[in-house]
């Protein structure tokens with residue numbers, strides 16, 4: 001129907017459309033940058049070098065932007081330090097995105113938040129000790145927020161719900177940076193018998209995935225396609241199976257992050273069997289045996305029955321996801337079917353990468369590709385949920 | 397003359413007995429999993445240049461007849477045993493060609509551990525104790541940087557040292573709260589001196605092969621016991 005009136009509709013949009021070409025592509029840039037950052041963070045964890053730079057936000061005592069290249073290029077410092085620089089760039093981009101989407105109306109809140117952050121940061125620095133790192137971080141990011149508030153462009157706020165989403169991303173990226181830093185600073189502290197480095201690492205990894213979904217949603221909702229269909233159809237998922245499957249993928253990513261941040265290497269070294277059986281022996285003596293017989297190449301922690309059980313759950317959930325996505329594809333028609341095909345292919349690639357991770361004895365590059373493809377699988381599911389309501393089942 | 401020779405011979409043979417040395421050998425039964433080449437070290441731009449071949453892991457160091465190195469032998473329950481670590485000579489740990497040397501070492505509580513960096517490469521000396529009272533530390537050590545001095549207050553078996561810059565670098569400290577222990581050498585042998593006569597439980601542990609213990613009687617003439625661990 002829209003096609004028929006397309007010409008008139010587009011002309012009308014050109015005059016008064018809230019669609020902004022620049023904003024849409026900027027959102028896509030932010031999303032790509034976030035995906036790359038997940039890859040970089042994945043490399044840090046895959047290589048087990050999350051502590052290669054033991055201080056934060058300084059790097060070996062240097063202002064992080066002034067670390068000598070020779071140190072940057074040393075072993076795991078390369079991954080960890082690149083991750084920090086990349087994250088800083090993403091932080092700046094997201095603050096700019098907030099300003100852009102929030103329009104001139106966002107200048108006042110940005111100025112207030114930036115000012116408060118700078119002051120709070122300085123206060124934390126005065127407190128000293130472990131607060132100092134967070135203080136420098138807060139002041140630094142507060143300064144960038146103030147700069148964003150200074151941008152005088154009189155642009156209008158984007159239509160709802162984009163400003164809300166942008167503010168979510170604004171807080172998300174800062175929380176994420178803080179989590180990443182505290183993961184380093186508070187690494188050795190214990191909570192419930194487990195190192196804070198592990199807890200923060202898992203949460204940092206999961207929040208990264210959620211953040212990526214958020215910025216992709218912003219990119220989709222700022223597209224011409226979405227904007228012009230804003231009133232044409234509801235933006236809700238057409239099927240509960242789609243939503244459930246996407247939720248299950250997120251759960252699977254949480255399981256994955258939990259496994260990866262144990263820094264224990266492969267909990268189960270074989271696939272499709274597990275320690276030569278379809279269900280591995282989880283008795284204490286058996287686990288002792290597994291540990292005795294592995295030849296660790298890295299400083300891995302010993303594996304536990306919990307980790308082996310978790311890996312088995314990961315395998316079963318993977319199988320369930322593959323079947324559910326298959327079912328979504330089978331039921332889908334038209335444009336939705338093409339999207340679901342892409343989703344299904346991603347899931348199959350992801351399963352292959354999971355197996356390859358085991359067969360390669362968790363080679364860092366393979367394990368990281370598994371993380372990236374996991375993120376893409378989640379994002380694809382989320383986008384399908386988001387736009388399925390707007391896709392006509394009959395139109396191809 | 398004959399009597400003098402006899403006397404010297406007597407003293408000569410008596411001297412080690414006076415010390416009451418406890419000696420023996422630790423062997424490994426069964427065949428351990430093969431060690432792996434440390435490929436990431438070889439492919440690292442700065443560390444790879446420091447080695448000719450590709451070094452392998454050293455989880456099991458076993459001689460041709462099963463002699464097991466890096467097993468810690470501890471005599472338990474020696475009356476009045478307490479750490480003399482504060483006055484003992486420091487144990488030297490070196491980082492050479494991006495590997496910790498030695499891979500396993502033993503110290504007393506309070507004994508100084510001096511960590512050197514002989515490499516033209518930045519390392520990170522990260523200790524990860526699990527026993528309460530032993531402090532975790534994470535110190536950067538620049539290329540040929542100043543030595544790092546560490547010590548631990550509580551007994552802990554196989555306390556891990558790692559380098560976060562080079563994940564394949566790790567070593568283990570056996571921290572004992574008295575001086576009656578020894579680490580087996582490449583020939584699987586050990587020698588513990590200065591034990592008072594008595595019956596003791598002797599515990600032998602290897603990080604991979606596990607722990608065995610047996611009762612050993614130490615007389616004024618010393619004692620001898622062999623131990624056997626198993627790779628299953």
Ligand SMILES: [Cu+2]
Pocket residue numbers: 494518519520559560561562565
């Ligand atoms: Cu190192």
